[in-house]
Amino acid sequence: MNDRPVLNAYGVVTEPATLTIERLLPGPVERIWSYITDSDLRRLWLAAGAMQMQAGSPFEFVWRNDELTDPAGERPAGFPAEHRMEGHITEVDPPHRLTITWGSTGGVxxxxxxxxxxxxxxxxHRRLGDRSLMLNIAPGWHMHLDILAARLRGERxxxxxxxxxxxxxxxxxxLPA
Structure with a gap:
């Protein structure tokens, strides 16, 4: 029996076009902050890319989802082996809060x-106005966070x-239609 505390793993639409998703992870908070801000740790669950922890600083994320798990599973048609996104840090309060721009959406x-x-x-994740976009992003966040939780717990x-x-x-x- 799993005795770890569990939150509802699914993301929910908390206001129009905003997805909120939560996980309860083994701390301390500095450890989780490192997995969000350090490229070498972040690439294990989300995307690589160095970040300077200062508001206004640019960064580039590089996704290679095929490398996150072994095996990776079958990549759906239309998804590249590598995806890149440029952004900026808009708010940073270590180790409690980081806000970044995210492509054409309202940011994360x-x-x-x-x-x-x-x-x-x-x-x-704000301003996901198009349902089809949300249907790609919500399961992506969910799966990336499942991988983070597994990595933090030493699980596969x-x-x-x-x-x-x-x-x-x-x-x-x-998700609402």
Missing amino acids: TFELTPQGKDVRLTII PEPFWDGWARLRQDYDRR
């Missing part, structure tokens, strides 16, 4: 809140693309 905020020996990670994560495809179907049923 990472909030870290200590809860005993664990840390609540809340990700808020589910193949990325298999999990993403399963979760996309779940989110298609869960």
